[in-house]
Amino acid sequence: MTKLKLGNIRDDKPVKLTIELPAQVHRDLTAYAEILKVENGERLEPAKLVAPMLERFMKTDRGFAKLRKEHRSVSPRSAQD
Numbered sequence: 238m239t240k241l242k243l244g245n246i247r248d249d250k251p252v253k254l255t256i257e258l259p260a261q262v263h264r265d266l267t268a269y270a271e272i273l274k275v276e277n278g279e280r281l282e283p284a285k286l287v288a289p290m291l292e293r294f295m296k297t298d299r300g301f302a303k304l305r306k307e308h309r310s311v312s313p314r315s316a317q318d
Contacts, residue, residue: 246281246289
């Protein structure tokens, strides 16, 4: 059995965001949702996968983490965040 990068999906208060995706990305999201259903027994709409995937991507992007940390240390608002 292959380990998916995406685990259980948290049910958090959403912020509505409207985006357009290439058809192939939507097909891949649909396929991913089907695989999650088989692996975890968790049925999700493909749109529900976008936020956790983006979250995971940003958490594992070392360049983003480094620049974000640098930005916060320079920003006068960093104490309020």
